[in-house]
Amino acid sequence: MGYKITAKTDLSPIDYFVEVEAPHVARAWKPGQFVVFITHERGERVPMSVYKAEDGKIGMFIRKLGKTSMQLYYEFNVGDELYSMVGPLGKPIDVKYYGNVVFASDAVCGQAENYATLKAMKEAGNYTISIQSFEDAARVYPEEFLAKPVADEYYLTTDDGSVGIKGNYLDVVKELIEKDKVDIIFAGGKLGTLAKLAELTRPYGIPTITTVRQIMVDGTGMCGSCRILYGGEVRFACRDGPMFDAHKVDWEDVLKRANRFLEQEKLARERYLEELRARGVI
Numbered sequence: 381m382g383y384k385i386t387a388k389t390d391l392s393p394i395d396y397f398v399e400v401e402a403p404h405v406a407r408a409w410k411p412g413q414f415v416v417f418i419t420h421e422r423g424e425r426v427p428m429s430v431y432k433a434e435d436g437k438i439g440m441f442i443r444k445l446g447k448t449s450m451q452l453y454y455e456f457n458v459g460d461e462l463y464s465m466v467g468p469l470g471k472p473i474d475v476k477y478y479g480n481v482v483f484a485s486d487a488v489c490g491q492a493e494n495y496a497t498l499k500a501m502k503e504a505g506n507y508t509i510s511i512q513s514f515e516d517a518a519r520v521y522p523e524e525f526l527a528k529p530v531a532d533e534y535y536l537t538t539d540d541g542s543v544g545i546k547g548n549y550l551d552v553v554k555e556l557i558e559k560d561k562v563d564i565i566f567a568g569g570k571l572g573t574l575a576k577l578a579e580l581t582r583p584y585g586i587p588t589i590t591t592v593r594q595i596m597v598d599g600t601g602m603c604g605s606c607r608i609l610y611g612g613e614v615r616f617a618c619r620d621g622p623m624f625d626a627h628k629v630d631w632e633d634v635l636k637r638a639n640r641f642l643e644q645e646k647l648a649r650e651r652y653l654e655e656l657r658a659r660g661v662i
């Protein structure tokens with residue numbers, strides 16, 4: 381038996397929302413953990429952050445990046461089934477009272493984690509501050525998919541200032557630090573920005589917990605694909621993370637390893653787009 385798709389909708393021209401029935405995963409999932417799905421019998425394993433795990437369903441935000449994410453978008457519809465959904469994987473974050481908890485995000489996975497983390501932190505009695513960054517107005521998600529409902533204080537930024545504050549979440553974090561409003565910060569999204577965030581908060585000693593996305597294969601600590609250098613020691617993002625103390629992460633190594641299959645991925649994407657064009661799907 382597969383895993384039925386119960387909802388699918390566009391979030392922006394490049395991102396979409398998909399919800400899949402997986403009661404055993406939804407029951408056990410905690411913020412910070414991720415899932416791995418496979419679309420069809422011969423498909424690849426795709427690690428994904430979770431936006432919502434409610435009513436036996438897993439909601440995810442997905443970017444149309446390469447072959448598998450586009451295949452799910454163009455060839456699977458509500459009522460169709462995914463071949464596999466495994467999880468929850470990775471370590472949950474420590475949900476407890478910290479005071480002022482910030483979550484900052486500037487890419488699809490981080491936008492999902494922003495909502496999921498702050499929902500739990502708000503329920504734990506924290507004052508929650510959400511910062512969501514997008515490239516421009518066209519890429520901002522519909523209101524109902526933003527983290528506003530779980531934020532006591534909410535900031536939206538765009539790179540070009542077409543809506544919200546002009547700039548990136550780093551600009552807002554700087555201001556919040558100056559106002560002494562950050563007791564702990566969580567963040568997810570583009571790795572380059574996370575590396576900059578680590579440098580921004582380091583001098584202030586502000587606890588900074590960020591997702592460290594790496595290429596994953598098995599997702600259970602067996603293959604070594606997702607290894608990172610953490611405080612001078614090897615850790616596996618899938619087993620020991622994916623959220624880590626950003627001040628201990630070797631970001632230079634993380635950035636280098638994350639891009640190691642770019643050529644092969646580009647080729648697979650181009651071939652798949654050609655196939656879609658030939659079949660008249662796009």
Ligand SMILES: Cc1cc2nc3c(=O)[nH]c(=O)nc-3n(C[C@H](O)[C@H](O)[C@H](O)COP(=O)(O)OP(=O)(O)OC[C@H]3O[C@@H](n4cnc5c(N)ncnc54)[C@H](O)[C@@H]3O)c2cc1C
Pocket residue numbers: 414425426427428429430440441442443444445446447448449450488489490492593594595596597622638639641642645646648649
């Ligand atoms: C813990 C974790 C959480 C993630 N959460 C999200 C999310 O919420 N939304 C989302 O859109 N994407 C998320 N990703 C990335 C997602 O797994 C990839 O975008 C997806 O595998 C792309 O596959 P593709 O075939 O469409 O593209 P490909 O062309 O195969 O890859 C495009 C890019 O996706 C990344 N990627 C590809 N394969 C993997 C892999 N096996 N493991 C990790 N990264 C990979 C690489 O950066 C790559 O350059 C997450 C990854 C990890 C590790």
Ligand code: FES
Pocket residue numbers: 595596597598599600601602603604605606607616617618619
């Ligand atoms: S994905 Fe294989 S060890 Fe993490």
